Amino acid sequence: METFLIRALQLIMSLSLLVIIHEGGHFLFARLFKVRVEKFCLFFDPWFTLFKFKPKNSETEYAVGWLPLGGYVKIAGMIDESMDTEQMKQPEQPWEFRSKPAWQRLLIMVGGVLFNFLLALFIYSMILFKWGDSYVSxxxxxxxxxxxxxxxxxxxxxxxxxxxxxxxxxxxxxxxxxxxxxxxxxxxxxxxxxxxxxxxxxxxxxxxxxxxxxxxxALIPNVVDSVLSGNSFALAGLQKGDSLVAFNGTPLNSWNAFTENLGKLRVAAEAKNEKDASFQLVYSRAGNRDTVSVRTDSLFRVGAYSQNLSDYKETVLTYGFFTSFPAGVKLGVNTLKGYVNDMKYVFSKEGAKSIGGFGTIGSIFPSVWDWHRFWSMTAFLSIILAFMNILPIPALDGGHVLFLIYEIVARRKPSDKFMERAQMAGMFILFALLIWANFNDVVRFFF
CATH class of the missing domain: 2.30.42 (Pdz3 Domain)
Structure with missing residues (x-):
């Protein structure tokens, strides 16, 4: 339960920040061009809101909804999630979105995506500044x-x-x-x-x-690095420095091969409802070979460890405040390229099954609080949110951008009726994807 709460809290904190920054991008560009923003809402608020207030002399109401599926800013004179068609029937006002030049409306619509991407670059830069970068080449x-x-x-x-x-x-x-x-x-x-x-x-x-x-x-040598006293390997007489040669007659060329064979043994034992298992192990010590019988414990462990990546030379990179920014930009751009490249698999049968909802997103956060991991995941989700929102799907920012580009090229606006129908179609598509993604989570959890 504690693990669930930690992950849920990280997910809510991360999504809240991303939504505020995204909608803040729309808000700031709208105010820059003197477009009235009637409402700024964190999360969705069908039927009721958890909290709302309107500062004195402000045109904008600020609210917190109860449905954590995103958020929105209600921009005057625009067909959006609110589907306020009555407002669109009124005479056009100078403070409305629809009265502004196409290039200004375009910047207002890309503002959210732009701010999410810039946020990701900033977070990556600060991660490198704070923790640096280390890896084994x-x-x-x-x-x-x-x-x-x-x-x-x-x-x-x-x-x-x-x-x-x-x-x-x-x-x-x-x-x-x-x-x-x-x-x-x-x-x-x-x-x-x-x-x-x-x-x-x-x-x-x-x-x-x-x-x-x-x-x-990574290939791990088939050499015992440490043995826990009183456990299976120790009871069988194995010591640090022994080389594993064969597992039930199967040659071993690495510790990886040993763990793979141990895993197969566990699967076979559990299929027979057995709580442990034994195997014959050939090992070498100082050039001499011997064969012993090893019995695992109740968790199918043997109480021994091998070398790991920490035994290799580590490359450590550190960054000053100013040098962290170009490195952060490079990391963010490479992350975006990798994500875009992987999108081609979404349209395959297996890719559709791999789509996940809030359960999948929550699972990428660590089970114990780790600020480095939290900010890394938040930056990655910000990249995803930016890319997904710029897709040319009605109801997403990319859909509005597509229609604005059409308007600039064709020199005429799509009709309000067309925009209403496109918005409804886009919302239907998004809700269908949302249901499918979370259905996949349920299937993976129970099956």
Missing amino acids: LQDMTHGMKFNERAQQIGFRDGDILLRADEKPLERFNMDLLRDITDARIVTVKRDGVETKVYMPEVNLLDVLKEDPMFVN
């Missing part, structure tokens, strides 16, 4: 990478050190690495000290992300 992973069966069929080999995807240098083990590999035609690796080319077939990133074991992972 792929070239410093001297043991290379571990590849699953599919990757090995393509041509990769355990121990390969990844160098380039086409002509793009590969630097970090992260989501961008998988994206670059699946998009490439040729991946260059260092194998036994020699550069070798691996020719890639057409590979779907979504398929790669679902694979278990992972398509590519």
Whole structure:
């Protein structure tokens, strides 16, 4: 319950900030061009509001709604979420949106997207200023990478050190690495000290992300680094420095292979309602091999650990206040490029199933409070919100922008009746997507 509350609080805080900044972009451009904003609402408020006030001599009412699905500013003389068609029947007033030149209306509509993107760049910059950036370079992973069966069929080999995807240098083990590999035609690796080319077939990133074991992972040597006293490995006589050679007769070339075999053993035991399992392990110590029987504990653990990424040289980058901004801009732009590139998968069958709602969004926040992670996720969500809102769908900012561009080119406005119908169609599409996304969350939770 505590984990749920922590994640829910982070989600609400993040969404509140993003909505305020987004709607604030519309608000500030509207006021810049002397357009009246009748209401500024955080979250939606059908039927009633949780809180509202109107400052003295102000034209704008500020409110907090009860439905945390977004927010809105009600701009005078505009067909928006409020569907205030009665106002549109009245004579046009100089303070209304519809009375302003098309270029001013265009800036008002892109203001929210612009502010969300600028917010993301600012947050990324401040993250780099506060915490810097640290990672283990792929070239410093001297043991290379571990590849699953599919990757090995393509041509990769355990121990390969990844160098380039086409002509793009590969630097970090992260989501961008998988994206670059699946998009490439040729991946260059260092194998036994020699550069070798691996020719890639057409590979779907979504398929790669679902694979278990992972398509590519850091190769962890099959050497015991530590043993917990009184646990399975200790009781079997294994010690730090022992090399794992075979698991139930299956050769082991890495700790990854050991954990994969242990996972398969657990699945088989649980299928038989068994609370633990045993296996034969061949190990090597000082050049001598021996075979022991190992029994797992009730959680199918063995009480031993291997080396990890912390054993590699770490690259640490620090930034001053001013140098953090170009680095933050680069990080934000690269994040946007990656997200836009992944959007092509949404229109596939598997992509539609992968769409998530508030449960999925909430799950990306950490289960314990972590400001670095919180701000990273908020920046990422701000990028997503900016991109999604600029899509040319009626009811979104991008829909309004599309119609304004049409007006500029055709030199005539779409009729109010057309705009009303487009707004209703867009809202129907958005609610359908919202229902589908949260339905996927329910299915994933229960099934």
